[in-house]
Amino acid sequence: MRFQILFSTVLLFLISSTCVHSQVKSNAHKDKSANELVFDSTLTVPLEFDNTLDYMLQSWVIQRASTLNCNSSDNVVAVPDSVYKLRLSKMPCLMEMPYNPNVRSFIELYTVRKRHQVEYMLGMSNYYFPLFEQVLGANNLPLELKYLSIIESALNTTIVSRMGAAGLWQLMIGTGRMYGLEINSLVDERLSPVKATNAAAKFLKDLYAIYGDWNLVIASYNCGPGNINKAIRRAGGKRDYWAIYPYLPRETRGYVPIFIAANYSLHYASQHNLCPAIVNMPTLTDTVMVHQRIHLEQVANVLNLPIDEVRLLNPQYKKDIIPGDIKPYALCLPLNSINAFIAKFNEVVSYKADELINNRRGEIEIIQAAATITPGGSGRVTYHKVKSGQTLSDVADKYGVSLKKLKKWNNIKGSKIVIGQKLKIIK
Incomplete structure (x- = not known):
């Protein structure tokens, strides 16, 4: 009591x-x-x-x-x-x-x-x-x-x-x-x-x-x-x-x-004499967890969805950015777009990444990167564009970094990368 x-x-x-x-x-x-x-x-x-x-x-x-x-x-x-x-x-x-x-x-x-x-x-x-x-x-x-x-x-x-x-x-x-x-x-x-x-x-x-x-x-x-x-x-x-x-x-x-x-x-x-208006809203939706930082415009363009619809389904992302590199966040999409998003995820991440994601992060990303470098490093962040035939090991060897760190910097769980994908390198 x-x-x-x-x-x-x-x-x-x-x-x-x-x-x-x-x-x-x-x-x-x-x-x-x-x-x-x-x-x-x-x-x-x-x-x-x-x-x-x-x-x-x-x-x-x-x-x-x-x-x-x-x-x-x-x-x-x-x-x-x-x-x-x-x-x-x-x-x-x-x-x-x-x-x-x-x-x-x-x-x-x-x-x-x-x-x-x-x-x-x-x-x-x-x-x-x-x-x-x-x-x-x-x-x-x-x-x-x-x-x-x-x-x-x-x-x-x-x-x-x-x-x-x-x-x-x-x-x-x-x-x-x-x-x-x-x-x-x-x-x-x-x-x-x-x-x-x-x-x-x-x-x-x-x-x-x-x-x-x-x-x-x-x-x-x-x-x-x-x-x-x-x-x-x-x-x-x-x-x-x-x-x-x-x-x-x-x-x-x-x-x-x-x-x-x-x-x-x-x-x-x-x-x-009032009846419901017909509004342009998908009645069937589902969610998928996102583990990387992506922009809603990347999702809309790769999946060929109206950006206004993607925003309407995900209004909690005030700047259209899902900070999935910090922790997993839910992305709501029309039900018939969920499988396409999963299949094209790497393409979504790569689409206009420099314009929509990388350049927006600025000093915050450099500060975060500096905290993860090995002693004696400069903390300089560069990006490598994946070419045909390249593997993660190839990229790690090219820049003289460990494969483990390369995967950590880019939130990559497995080993799959795609042509045109931007990989972050901290030197």
């Missing part, structure tokens, strides 16, 4: 230090139940939400506008409150989905004002939601939490907020690292759909262990446990979202209603 209290205290401190906090505005509103809540005229859309939807439409989706073929109607369906309430009650959800004027306002934001963005998100959800459901299910979490990514990122893997939150689940750097994500100049696993979803699931699970209420979990995901705890104290210790609602940051007041609206809007999209 003491361990659980200590864990919760430490977790609250760590999460609070990595979340974006909003100032709580004191209000003298009386507590109301979800169904009695009077529409708050000061209610605002959560920070970045509106811009996120518009950014998606204007940038990464619009580039594929020619592939979209959605035959939905622009006719807006008028829905009475009684129907909204009935539909919400019939949704197969574990989490509470109450109806009130604020929820209605956000449903109409999705189904009327932002209906075309919703169609794009419906199309992208066919790719991402199976992954989300698999991870949420494995962690015994409600599957409807997948709609949290709709609010956070509009299913844009590479979006970064003004406050530095990144990826599908908009994790801050501190939160990401707390849940084991690698974040540096080349790799940001907050942008990885798989890694980020696993981290977000653990984060949500820990928040539920603290609050035991999903609405409070959703709210704390937005503004941080510190603000939730402050609102609970101002509400006289009540641990109910609708009871602490007047004491939450103004932005967070809209967070649970907009989450409910996202669940409703995508679940009942067809009833609002």
